[in-house]
Amino acid sequence: MEMSFEESLKELEGIVDKLEKGQLSLDESLMLFEKGIKLVRECNTKIQCAQQKVEQLILENGGSRTEKFEMD
Amino acid sequence: METKGIYTVHEFTLAVKRILTTGQLNDAWIRGEISNFTNHSSGHRYFTLKDKNSQLQCVMFKWYGRNLRFELERGMKVLVLGDPDVYEQKGVYQLKVRDIRPDGIGELYKAYEQLKNKLAMEGLFSPDHKKPLKRFPKKIGVATSPTGAVLHDMLTVLGRRYPVNILFIPTVVQGDSAAESIVSSIRALNKTDADIIILGRGGGSIEDLWAFNEEVVARAIFDSRIPIISAVGHETDFTIADFVADARAPTPSAAAEIAVPDRLELSNHIARLGQRLIENQRRFVGDRISHLSDLGEDVDPVLFLELLTRHIQFIDDLTQKQELSIGRLVDIKKASLDANAGKLNAVSPLGTLSRGYGITLKLPGKTLVQSIKDVERSDEVSIIVSDGKIACNVNDKEECIWK
Numbered sequence: 119m120e121m122s123f124e125e126s127l128k129e130l131e132g133i134v135d136k137l138e139k140g141q142l143s144l145d146e147s148l149m150l151f152e153k154g155i156k157l158v159r160e161c162n163t164k165i166q167c168a169q170q171k172v173e174q175l176i177l178e179n180g181g182s183r184t185e186k187f188e189m190d
Numbered sequence: 191m192e193t194k195g196i197y198t199v200h201e202f203t204l205a206v207k208r209i210l211t212t213g214q215l216n217d218a219w220i221r222g223e224i225s226n227f228t229n230h231s232s233g234h235r236y237f238t239l240k241d242k243n244s245q246l247q248c249v250m251f252k253w254y255g256r257n258l259r260f261e262l263e264r265g266m267k268v269l270v271l272g273d274p275d276v277y278e279q280k281g282v283y284q285l286k287v288r289d290i291r292p293d294g295i296g297e298l299y300k301a302y303e304q305l306k307n308k309l310a311m312e313g314l315f316s317p318d319h320k321k322p323l324k325r326f327p328k329k330i331g332v333a334t335s336p337t338g339a340v341l342h343d344m345l346t347v348l349g350r351r352y353p354v355n356i357l358f359i360p361t362v363v364q365g366d367s368a369a370e371s372i373v374s375s376i377r378a379l380n381k382t383d384a385d386i387i388i389l390g391r392g393g394g395s396i397e398d399l400w401a402f403n404e405e406v407v408a409r410a411i412f413d414s415r416i417p418i419i420s421a422v423g424h425e426t427d428f429t430i431a432d433f434v435a436d437a438r439a440p441t442p443s444a445a446a447e448i449a450v451p452d453r454l455e456l457s458n459h460i461a462r463l464g465q466r467l468i469e470n471q472r473r474f475v476g477d478r479i480s481h482l483s484d485l486g487e488d489v490d491p492v493l494f495l496e497l498l499t500r501h502i503q504f505i506d507d508l509t510q511k512q513e514l515s516i517g518r519l520v521d522i523k524k525a526s527l528d529a530n531a532g533k534l535n536a537v538s539p540l541g542t543l544s545r546g547y548g549i550t551l552k553l554p555g556k557t558l559v560q561s562i563k564d565v566e567r568s569d570e571v572s573i574i575v576s577d578g579k580i581a582c583n584v585n586d587k588e589e590c591i592w593k
Contacts, residue, residue, distance in 0.1 A: 124326040127460070134463050137470045144478055151471045158464040165453050165460075170353035172345060174360070175331075175378060182378055187358055 123164040130157040200278065207276035210283060216273045220285070221293055222246065224266045237262060239270055239285070247284040248272065254288045259404050260301030261308075267293040298396055302403050305430055309405070314412050315433045321417040323437060323448070324385045329355040330449055331384035331416065333375035336360040340390045340442045347446035352453045357384050363391040368401030373410040380415050386449050387416050389431060390442040393424040402429035411435055421445035543576040550574075562587040 121129070133154040137147060174187035197205065222239035229235055233252030238245050248270065250258075262268075272287040292301045309315065330348065334340050336358075345356065359378060362371035372389065379387050389411070391399065401407060402422045411418050411434045420435030421442040432438040439445035535541055539549060550559040553570040565571060565584050573580040 122326070122328070124324075127326075127456075130460070130463055134466050134470070137467065137474070140474070144475075147471065147474055151467060154467040155464070158460055158467065161460045162457065165352070165456055168353045168453070170345070170349040170356065172356040172358060174358050175382065177359075177374065177378055182381070184357065187356075 121160075123161060126157050126161050126164065130154055130161060133157070199281070203276060203278050203281050206283075207278065210274045210276060218272065218274075218285075220246070220270045220272070222268065222270065224262050224268060225264055227262050227264055229262075235262060235287075239268075247277075247282060248287050249284055250287040250290065257406070258290060260292065260304045262290070263300075266300070267297050269293045295396060298400070302396075302430070305403065305405055305408070306433065309408055309430065309434065314408060319412065321436045323417050323419070325451065326352075327354060327385035327449060329357055329382070329384045331379035331382060331387040332356055332358045332390065333361040333372065333379060333387060334358075334390035334442070335363050338392055340392050343443045344388065344390060344446045347443045348450055351447065352450035352456070354450060357382055363401060364394070364398050365401075369404040369407050372401055372407050376410045376414055376418070384416055387414065387418045388421055388439075388442070388445045388449060389418055389435065390421045390445060391423065392442070393427065399423050399427060399429055402431040404430075407431055408434045419445045419448055543574065546576075548573045548575045548580075562589060 133150050136142070137150055137154070142150070172187045173184045176183055176185060220239060222241050225238045225240050225245075227235070227237040233255065235250040235252075235255050237248050237250075239248050240246070269291045270285065270287050271289040271291075272285040274283060275286045276283050292298045313319065332341065332344060334344070341358065348354065348356065357379065359375045361375040362368045376387065376389070389402075391402065396403075399422055402420070408430045411420070411431055417436040419437045419439050420429070420431045421439040421444065422429045422431055425440035437448055439448050543549070551557065551572045551574065552559050552565055553572055556572070557564070559565055559571060565587065567584050567586065569584045571582050571584060573582060
């Protein structure tokens with residue numbers, strides 16, 4: 119399953135932290151670095167693509183439904 | 191008397207009751223001041239409503255009293271809604287009260303303070319109950335009026351900062367049905383997957399904002415599973431809803447800013463993280479490479495041999511230098527000894543005696559005779575020569591100049 123933006127950012131922050139603390143093998147650090155760069159790309163894409171969608175919640179007969187909402 | 195017949199007390203009372211309750215006095219709003227208030231253990235409230243000239247017995251049954259926004263106090267000025275009635279057992283007429291509202295701004299503030307204190311005591315405002323807001327909400331529920339600038343402002347700010355899904359529920363935010371509408375909106379949004387609810391209303395008078403000071407609204411906010419940002423009125427307006435809500439925004443636009451992060455700031459944050467990643471990795475790999483080349487130099491046989499010969503030579507040099515300097519030191523010491531021995535020889539009296547000179551000592555003190563003035567005629571002297579002493583007497587002395 120695709121990670122949410124929040125999860126991606128959190129993981130990226132964790133990776134940067136871990137790398138800066140050091141004490142990693144070369145292999146580990148290269149692997150994390152690669153993953154980090156991938157996450158930077160993903161995060162950027164996610165916030166660039168974010169779009170506002172407005173729906174209206176309509177209550178009826180004890181239930182509710184949603185429909186697209188346009189501001190006049 | 192015969193024609194009209196004779197009522198029993200009960201019949202008469204019922205007749206009066208019929209007149210009072212079916213007439214035009216129903217649904218009356220009456221202004222007055224509360225006195226003789228009893229909050230009975232049964233839950234019904236009994237009080238007298240009075241003005242300068244008259245008094246009116248009132249009863250508010252508990253099923254009506256449940257929606258009361260504040261507790262009655264003696265001396266409180268109120269507007270009372272009710273219908274006239276007759277209490278048959280005692281034959282007194284009274285007002286069956288359905289609603290009571292504070293009369294005037296002063297009373298509204300009193301009711302506000304009362305409810306605020308009550309809910310504070312119950313812990314509804316306690317920080318322990320504040321639910322944390324999600325840093326990155328995916329869906330925001332907005333309960334506000336479909337007309338007016340509030341919704342427009344919020345959508346604009348949300349769209350600019352960080353576009354997300356908005357679930358708007360038209361809500362009455364002013365007037366008699368407002369409290370009920372707000373409660374129903376909060377409950378309806380709680381059945382959706384919204385991450386945050388913004389409860390919004392533009393500025394207005396204390397009466398306009400009153401719904402947000404109602405106990406049912408406060409309780410609905412408190413019971414909400416989803417965190418609620420209260421954004422009612424202007425910065426200086428504080429409603430009960432603001433105190434109960436998980437976050438309070440001074441204005442609806444500010445609520446939008448609290449609800450979502452700023453996309454631009456986020457973008458910068460991510461860019462900085464990427465920069466840190468790259469710089470760190472560059473340094474990390476750089477360190478490894480230079481460490482590696484250091485290690486390589488240490489173990490290369492040619493370099494190692496060169497290092498070794500350099501060390502050997504250095505040690506040889508040292509040894510040679512050491513030998514040289516020790517020899518030189520010995521020579522210097524020897525020369526110094528020779529010189530000193532010569533000097534010693536030169537000043538030794540034995541040397542003088544061996545060359546044929548004598549040393550004259552005056553007796554008995556054995557003082558050295560260096561001048562004719564040191565002795566007198568017939569003094570005893572002893573002359574020391576190379577192989578012994580000669581005892582003499584001074585016969586004569588004569589001054590001579592030798593040089």
